[in-house]
Amino acid sequence: MRSFASRWWVIVAIAAVFLALMFPAAVFAQPPSPLSPATSSARDILQLHNIIMGIAVVIFVIVEGLLIYSIIRFRRRDEAEVPRQIYGSVPVEIAWTVAPAIVVVILMILTFRTMRTAAQPPSAAQNPLNVQVVGHQWWWEFRYPDQGIVTANELHVPVGRPTSFQIESADVVHSFWVPQLAGKVDAMPGRRTWISFTVDEPGTYQGQCAEFCGAQHANMRFLVIAQPESAFQVWAEQQTAGPVEVTGDLAQRGREAFFQSACVGCHAIQGTNAQGKTGPDLTHVGSRRTIAAGLLENTPENMARWIENPQEIKPGNQMPNLDLSQAQIDALVAYLQSLK
Numbered sequence: 001m002r003s004f005a006s007r008w009w010v011i012v013a014i015a016a017v018f019l020a021l022m023f024p025a026a027v028f029a030q031p032p033s034p035l036s037p038a039t040s041s042a043r044d045i046l047q048l049h050n051i052i053m054g055i056a057v058v059i060f061v062i063v064e065g066l067l068i069y070s071i072i073r074f075r076r077r078d079e080a081e082v083p084r085q086i087y088g089s090v091p092v093e094i095a096w097t098v099a100p101a102i103v104v105v106i107l108m109i110l111t112f113r114t115m116r117t118a119a120q121p122p123s124a125a126q127n128p129l130n131v132q133v134v135g136h137q138w139w140w141e142f143r144y145p146d147q148g149i150v151t152a153n154e155l156h157v158p159v160g161r162p163t164s165f166q167i168e169s170a171d172v173v174h175s176f177w178v179p180q181l182a183g184k185v186d187a188m189p190g191r192r193t194w195i196s197f198t199v200d201e202p203g204t205y206q207g208q209c210a211e212f213c214g215a216q217h218a219n220m221r222f223l224v225i226a227q228p229e230s231a232f233q234v235w236a237e238q239q240t241a242g243p244v245e246v247t248g249d250l251a252q253r254g255r256e257a258f259f260q261s262a263c264v265g266c267h268a269i270q271g272t273n274a275q276g277k278t279g280p281d282l283t284h285v286g287s288r289r290t291i292a293a294g295l296l297e298n299t300p301e302n303m304a305r306w307i308e309n310p311q312e313i314k315p316g317n318q319m320p321n322l323d324l325s326q327a328q329i330d331a332l333v334a335y336l337q338s339l340k
């Protein structure tokens with residue numbers, strides 16, 4: 001029989017393939033990925049990840065190295081000599097209990113340290129922006145209490161200034177997560193959780209509910225749009241302005257259709273008697289990039305598809321089919337799209 005040692009390279013090749021498979025995330029990382037952080041807390045988390053990954057790789061190489069060495073060095077030789085038999089070894093038992101315990105304690109200390117540095121509450125001098133996040137099945141409500149803004153599935157934040165989030169849920173447990181900006185924070189009914197971060201660079205960052213919350217959990221996404229302070233202020237002013245004056249016949253008819261149908265019971269439009277709380281605030285829905293929690297780009301065609309049959313687009317979601325006529329849908333879309 002051919003000696004196993006002559007095939008040692010097979011084992012090395014398997015180990016190499018295994019190692020290569022361990023790092024696909026690093027190699028193919030695409031935003032939104034915690035591997036391309038854009039805040040100091042996300043960088044702290046990435047640094048912790050890198051340290052833990054480094055420790056894991058060192059352990060992996062030592063263990064696999066010893067394994068490969070043993071396979072080759074102590075392989076069965078032609079003489080078929082039986083090695084000395086050992087039953088139990090106190091020093092070995094102690095060593096392999098103590099060594100992992102030390103590693104675990106080191107990881108714990110590093111993790112506690114990162115948990116502290118990654119979640120520094122901003123000081124009043126940093127003039128943080130306050131945002132209340134409310135998770136709903138299956139969309140996100142964002143309220144800016146100091147500015148009086150209410151929006152959905154689209155957060156605007158200034159760069160270089162901390163944003164402080166108070167997070168809760170209207171129904172089940174959700175989790176607020178923007179991989180490039182911060183760690184996950186649970187959104188729970190009846191309890192407030194908190195997180196804060198400062199985005200360094202203008203950009204659009206994708207967020208996602210990170211706690212299974214029912215049928216449309218995967219379609220519970222949102223955007224964080226980080227803008228220079230001046231652009232943020234322009235957005236905030238536009239959002240706090242009352243609802244846009246409706247011009248044009250079609251939009252006017254859409255407005256009537258809206259107030260004559262079930263829409264008012266579930267949606268709010270500030271400055272009108274539509275004060276529903278079940279669905280997203282529509283006061284400035286025409287200014288948002290997406291509808292239905294990141295599922296559809298906000299175009300007139302997509303909005304018409306949504307209003308016509310929300311259950312086909314997002315089965316199980318809380319907006320029912322309302323059996324509207326094509327004329328009503330067109331008018332409603334014209335009205336809602338005008339609400340910039």
Ligand code: HEC
Pocket residue numbers: 137138139152153216258261262263264265266267278279280285288290291292293303306307314317318319320322324332336
């Ligand atoms: C029973 C409550 C209910 C009624 C009635 C209702 N909606 Fe909705 N609507 C919702 C909910 C909940 C959502 C969010 C769905 C999701 O993303 O999971 C929604 C989402 C929307 C959106 C997308 C908003 C966004 O920012 O994502 C639009 C537009 C909309 N509804 C328009 C209407 C119109 C027009 C009517 C009346 C014809 C109407 N809705 C009736 C509950 C309702």
Ligand SMILES: [Cu+2]
Pocket residue numbers: 135136138173174175209210211212213217220
């Ligand atoms: Cu959720």
